[in-house]
Amino acid sequence: MRQIVGLIGVLAAAFAMLPAHAKNKQYTEDYVREPMPRGFKVIVAEFEGPVYADANGKTLYSWPITNLRNGDAGEQKGKPTCDDHKYTENAGLMSPYPGGLELPEVETRPSCTDVWPPVLAKPGAEPVGKWTILERKDGRKQWAYDGYALYTSVLDRGPGDVFGGSELRGTSEAGAQRKPVGPPPNVPPQFAVRTVATGHLLTIGATGRSVYYSDHDEPGKSNCDRKCLHDWLPVLAPETVRPQGEWSIIESSPGVKQWAFRKMPLYTRALDTRGSSLEGSDVPGWHNVYTQLAPPPPEGFTVNDTHSGQVLGDAKGMTIYIYNCNDDAVDQLACNHPDTPQAYRFAICGRGDPALCLKNFPYVIAPKGAKSNSHIWSTMYIDPQTGKKATRDAAGALHVWAYRDRPVYYCARDKKPGDIECDTFGEFNGARNGYKAFWLRDDFGGNAGGSR
Amino acid sequence: MQSYHSMKPALAGLLGCALGAATAQAADSPLRGGTIGYVLTHKNVAIWQSPDGKVECPEGLNDGPREQFKTLYPPDAGVRYKFVETQLEREGQIWNPTTEPEPKLHFKEAQGTTAIGLNLDGKVGPNDFTSPEGEPGIDNQMYRVLGCVDNYRGPDGSYRHFIQDYMRKFNYNRFLVELTNVDDLTNDDDVDVTLYRGKDPLMVDTLGAYTPGSTHRIDFRWGKSFIYHLKGKIKDGVLTTAPADVTFPESQARGVPYLSVRAWRVKLKLTPESAEGLMAGYTDIERYYNSLGQNWSTHHRSYGAEPMTSEYRSMRRNADAYPDPQTGENTAISMAWEIKFVQAFILHEERGEQAISAVQGASAHSQAAGE
Numbered sequence: 119m120r121q122i123v124g125l126i127g128v129l130a131a132a133f134a135m136l137p138a139h140a141k142n143k144q145y146t147e148d149y150v151r152e153p154m155p156r157g158f159k160v161i162v163a164e165f166e167g168p169v170y171a172d173a174n175g176k177t178l179y180s181w182p183i184t185n186l187r188n189g190d191a192g193e194q195k196g197k198p199t200c201d202d203h204k205y206t207e208n209a210g211l212m213s214p215y216p217g218g219l220e221l222p223e224v225e226t227r228p229s230c231t232d233v234w235p236p237v238l239a240k241p242g243a244e245p246v247g248k249w250t251i252l253e254r255k256d257g258r259k260q261w262a263y264d265g266y267a268l269y270t271s272v273l274d275r276g277p278g279d280v281f282g283g284s285e286l287r288g289t290s291e292a293g294a295q296r297k298p299v300g301p302p303p304n305v306p307p308q309f310a311v312r313t314v315a316t317g318h319l320l321t322i323g324a325t326g327r328s329v330y331y332s333d334h335d336e337p338g339k340s341n342c343d344r345k346c347l348h349d350w351l352p353v354l355a356p357e358t359v360r361p362q363g364e365w366s367i368i369e370s371s372p373g374v375k376q377w378a379f380r381k382m383p384l385y386t387r388a389l390d391t392r393g394s395s396l397e398g399s400d401v402p403g404w405h406n407v408y409t410q411l412a413p414p415p416p417e418g419f420t421v422n423d424t425h426s427g428q429v430l431g432d433a434k435g436m437t438i439y440i441y442n443c444n445d446d447a448v449d450q451l452a453c454n455h456p457d458t459p460q461a462y463r464f465a466i467c468g469r470g471d472p473a474l475c476l477k478n479f480p481y482v483i484a485p486k487g488a489k490s491n492s493h494i495w496s497t498m499y500i501d502p503q504t505g506k507k508a509t510r511d512a513a514g515a516l517h518v519w520a521y522r523d524r525p526v527y528y529c530a531r532d533k534k535p536g537d538i539e540c541d542t543f544g545e546f547n548g549a550r551n552g553y554k555a556f557w558l559r560d561d562f563g564g565n566a567g568g569s570r
Numbered sequence: 571m572q573s574y575h576s577m578k579p580a581l582a583g584l585l586g587c588a589l590g591a592a593t594a595q596a597a598d599s600p601l602r603g604g605t606i607g608y609v610l611t612h613k614n615v616a617i618w619q620s621p622d623g624k625v626e627c628p629e630g631l632n633d634g635p636r637e638q639f640k641t642l643y644p645p646d647a648g649v650r651y652k653f654v655e656t657q658l659e660r661e662g663q664i665w666n667p668t669t670e671p672e673p674k675l676h677f678k679e680a681q682g683t684t685a686i687g688l689n690l691d692g693k694v695g696p697n698d699f700t701s702p703e704g705e706p707g708i709d710n711q712m713y714r715v716l717g718c719v720d721n722y723r724g725p726d727g728s729y730r731h732f733i734q735d736y737m738r739k740f741n742y743n744r745f746l747v748e749l750t751n752v753d754d755l756t757n758d759d760d761v762d763v764t765l766y767r768g769k770d771p772l773m774v775d776t777l778g779a780y781t782p783g784s785t786h787r788i789d790f791r792w793g794k795s796f797i798y799h800l801k802g803k804i805k806d807g808v809l810t811t812a813p814a815d816v817t818f819p820e821s822q823a824r825g826v827p828y829l830s831v832r833a834w835r836v837k838l839k840l841t842p843e844s845a846e847g848l849m850a851g852y853t854d855i856e857r858y859y860n861s862l863g864q865n866w867s868t869h870h871r872s873y874g875a876e877p878m879t880s881e882y883r884s885m886r887r888n889a890d891a892y893p894d895p896q897t898g899e900n901t902a903i904s905m906a907w908e909i910k911f912v913q914a915f916i917l918h919e920e921r922g923e924q925a926i927s928a929v930q931g932a933s934a935h936s937q938a939a940g941e
């Protein structure tokens with residue numbers, strides 16, 4: 119177990135691309151400056167990186183069509199379907215259960231547009247670049263990006279909030295989820311950026327292989343000798359390429375051009391066997407390259423080894439869990455937030471019994487005066503009997519830690535640091551209605567993002 | 571036409587087969603310096619099946635989640651069902667199982683007296699089975715639970731298929747066995763057996779068959795909890811190990827769960843190219859049940875008609891070992907798996923400072939290693 123100060127100190131160097139001369143500087147991801155209609159802007163969010171936002175700073179989302187077990191949900195390009203219809207029954211999109219079942223809290227269930235207000239185009243607005251204007255069924259005009267209709271989320275309260283969806287979380291097992299929309303990262307064509315739990319990981323686009331840099335090198339100079347080159351392969355740059363922004367080219371040996379990012383020469387690792395690998399960072403002096411780091415958790419949290427990688431733990435190393443839920447109606451609304459129906463979670467954690475839930479999956483209590491230095495971590499008061507938000511002075515209210523505006527939990531079955539007894543616990547392996555450990559690194563599966 | 575250089579290994583393979591285990595440390599044998607490794611390629615829950623299934627499953631196979639749901643909530647009952655009282659009720663029961671009766675559901679346990687497995691307690695008890703070869707005292711009460719569940723039955727039970735699929739695709743499941751201190755692969759009454767989790771893919775030939783001779787790195791980074799040192803002996807080419815409590819990874823790629831088995835042991839027919847036989851022990855019920863759900867969602871279990879809540883009750887009912895000190899209820903159930911390995915070279919360190927175990931051991935026996 120490592121203290122999170124280690125995470126901030128030691129892993130700050132590992133998580134971020136921090137050459138010696140720029141320690142403690144938090145980099146943000148550079149992005150392609152695309153033509154954009156008036157009234158919109160780019161905000162570099164702490165975890166998601168550059169996202170488009172409306173004039174009020176609210177993040178924009180799309181809802182790409184997703185193939186679920188019994189059909190599709192989401193939107194095709196050019197065809198917005200999120201409307202003001204209030205669905206009362208599930209759609210049976212997730213096998214093996216049938217559709218036609220009355221949804222929880224049906225009397226107060228919001229419509230899709232109650233939760234996802236469409237981003238409307240003002241009269242006279244003109245399309246520009248990837249930004250186009252669609253006509254909704256009700257005749258109103260709606261902005262679209264890359265063909266997909268745009269929405270904001272009622273969960274986002276201010277600029278930089280991205281609580282409606284994430285690039286990290288979401289396989290089809292989790293339902294058809296909304297994703298934040300942003301400009302492409304400003305990386306040369308042979309590279310790609312993948313969102314993983316620890317940040318935006320730089321990879322080789324064609325292969326998915328991770329890109330590394332070394333403390334043994336110097337800004338603008340490779341010191342990788344013959345022995346080093348046995349395991350570390352320089353990322354070669356095309357002959358005609360020119361430096362731009364954070365990207366430069368060094369001549370590592372006569373006639374051999376090698377990419378450098380933020381001045382440091384780049385390599386792949388010969389022994390990596392899977393995409394988005396973090397294994398090379400186990401070699402002393404070598405680090406994965408990130409265009410942007412994930413914000414660290416609040417002070418006192420720890421990183422703990424499991425039998426497949428690393429998970430986030432509390433100060434004593436006990437694993438932190440995230441609850442995931444997407445409902446099964448046509449509009450696929452989230453059910454993992456304290457403002458949404460809690461019947462889903464109560465079923466999994468305690469067969470409908472809030473007291474059993476509290477015993478099996480206790481909330482992670484935040485100390486009085488606990489502070490977070492990021493949007494993505496916060497504290498909130500929860501009524502454990504209802505699972506919903508409570509006021510500070512409400513009887514029995516618990517002051518708990520929250521990630522992405524949702525409480526985080528323990529698993530009572532875990533007995534020691536690194537135990538993950540409740541990982542993939544619930545419907546569709548914890549992705550659809552259930553719990554997953556807060557993975558930071560998974561060397562075998564895809565739990566921490568990237569690819570398997 | 572085959573060149574001399576390409577013929578040599580083929581000839582060596584033929585020699586190896588012809589001489590078999592008797593030439594334990596012949597020049598080209600993978601048994602080098604008293605060490606040989608194997609990697610697991612096949613693992614199936616041991617399910618004995620009569621030709622028509624009528625002996626062990628006279629009432630037929632069990633209903634799965636989809637069929638049970640229809641039984642509990644008939645679609646033609648004229649009822650407007652609520653999500654909370656149906657789907658969530660069922661999932662709540664799955665994730666919080668009890669032993670309360672399921673009056674509307676009927677679970678069919680395997681019948682008869684024949685089962686595949688090992689005699690774990692050295693006794694012949696009233697609930698024990700007789701093996702297909704006639705050995706009495708077989709402890710495999712999990713067969714009662716899973717014997718009539720389509721998921722596990724051959725030739726094409728869904729779990730049976732996918733566990734092989736993910737054995738190949740998912741390195742998390744890589745299970746290595748290394749024998750050391752081996753004087754003779756046919757008879758040796760004292761060998762050391764070490765279990766590891768590897769981190770490399772299985773090697774297949776052009777027809778998709780697993781081939782011996784591949785190299786596997788040990789996962790020392792995350793797999794420490796899967797390393798066990800056991801004692802074993804080889805008699806007439808069959809390896810048996812002393813019982814030990816072990817855990818091993820078993821995942822269908824959606825999560826990373828594991829199984830925990832008490833008094834685990836193997837009985838494996840060894841050759842220089844392969845190992846095949848059984849592993850058995852007393853499986854921790856709670857871990858097995860949770861691992862099943864963590865691996866295999868209700869949707870996936872519907873493929874193979876596997877009713878988890880009914881199985882839980884059956885597991886608890888048939889549990890036969892490790893009583894809880896407070897309640898006296900057994901917490902584990904006897905179980906067996908059919909397993910196959912191919913020979914593998916087990917690499918103990920990363921490249922740069924690497925040492926293939928066999929070669930490392932062979933350094934003191936350079937002639938035997940044939941180098």
